[in-house]
Amino acid sequence: QVQLVQSGTEVKKPGASVKVSCRASGYAFTKYYMHWVRQAPGQGLEWMGIVNPSGNTNYAQEFQGRVTMTSDTSTSTVYLEVSSLTSEDTGVYYCARRAGRPGDPFEIWGQGTMVTVSS
Amino acid sequence: IQLTQSPSSLSASVGDRVTITCRASQGISNYLAWYQQRPGKAPKLLIYAASTLQSGVPSRFSGSGSGTDFTLTISSLQPEDFATYYCLQLDSYPLTFGGGTKVEIK
Numbered sequence: 100q101v102q103l104v105q106s107g108t109e110v111k112k113p114g115a116s117v118k119v120s121c122r123a124s125g126y127a128f129t130k131y132y133m134h135w136v137r138q139a140p141g142q143g144l145e146w147m148g149i150v151n152p153s154g155n156t157n158y159a160q161e162f163q164g165r166v167t168m169t170s171d172t173s174t175s176t177v178y179l180e181v182s183s184l185t186s187e188d189t190g191v192y193y194c195a196r197r198a199g200r201p202g203d204p205f206e207i208w209g210q211g212t213m214v215t216v217s218s
Numbered sequence: 219i220q221l222t223q224s225p226s227s228l229s230a231s232v233g234d235r236v237t238i239t240c241r242a243s244q245g246i247s248n249y250l251a252w253y254q255q256r257p258g259k260a261p262k263l264l265i266y267a268a269s270t271l272q273s274g275v276p277s278r279f280s281g282s283g284s285g286t287d288f289t290l291t292i293s294s295l296q297p298e299d300f301a302t303y304y305c306l307q308l309d310s311y312p313l314t315f316g317g318g319t320k321v322e323i324k
Contacts, residue, residue, distance in 0.1 A: 134313070144253075144261065144304055146313040159312045193260055202267055202308050204251035208260035 101125035103194050103209035110215045116182040119212045121194030128152060128175040131196045134205060135168060135179045139190040149197075150177055184216045219243055219307050223316030229324040236292040238319045240305035245285045249309040252281055252290045255318075256301045264303075265290065295321070 106120040121133065135147040148158035150168035158166055167180040181188060192212045195205035220243040230236050240250065248268035253261035263272045265281035268288055278293045292299055300323055305316040 143318045144255075144306075144315040146315065149311075157311055202247070202249040204263055204266040204306065204308060205253075205261075206263050206266075206272070208262075211260055 101196075101207055103196060103207055105192075105194060105209040105212045108213045108215075110217065111184050113185055113216055113218055115184050115216075116180060117184060117188075117214050118178055118180040119192050119194075119214070121177045121179070121209050123175040123177075123196070126196075129172060131198055133168075133170070133177040134195045134197055136193045136195055136205075137190050138193070138211075139187070142190070147179070147192075151199075181214075184214075186216050189214060189216045219246060219310060219314055221305055221307055221314050221316040223303075223305055223319050225319060226317060227320040227322065229322045230295050231324045232295055232297055234295045234324075236295055236299075236321060238290045238303055238305075240283075240288045240290070240316050242286045242288075242307055242309075246307045246309035248284050249307060250281075250283070250288050251306045251308060252279075253304045253306065254299075254301045255304065261304065292321075 104122045109117050111117050129152040132151045134149045137145045147162050150156045150170050154170050156168050165182050169178045194209040196207040197205050222241045224239050250268045252265040255261045264275050264279050268283050269281045280291050282289050302318045302320045304318050
């Protein structure tokens, strides 16, 4: 079945970097775009950016310069790397699949990866 | 594009009709989706293109609207519907979510 499986929980110190993976299965990886969404504890959803299968990206302004999204078509996996972590980066990070037509929603989500930033 | 959801929370009983609104700061045609999120779980797609019910979603959920004003309606609230609901605009980047509406048991 179609699914996105993310890597496990991370605990990092302030100033460090974290890399989260999202492995896709059950569909043609190259036909869909992947987005990343963050959710701080007890807070709402925040769009971080998009990476297409070719590796082209579009990041939310808040994360530009600190976030890198990459795509590996050989393993159907996308990666999110966040650098210079602070406590405000603590939260759950989701990958979500979206087709490329205008208005297409995120219809498949990963299970989420908890990232805790603490000294 | 900013999305303003209201109310931010509500209390309702099983069987109640519930309406949640989402207002966009500029016109987004019908490029709006609604999601349900239960605690500790990933969001689940309910409605897309403002009014199209996602496959497998119960028909008590419906969506309406176009342009700047949108509505999610639950016609008869069920115990499993107590959750937080978010709207998402898909018109232009950066994509944005509404602030969420928490539906609690009265």
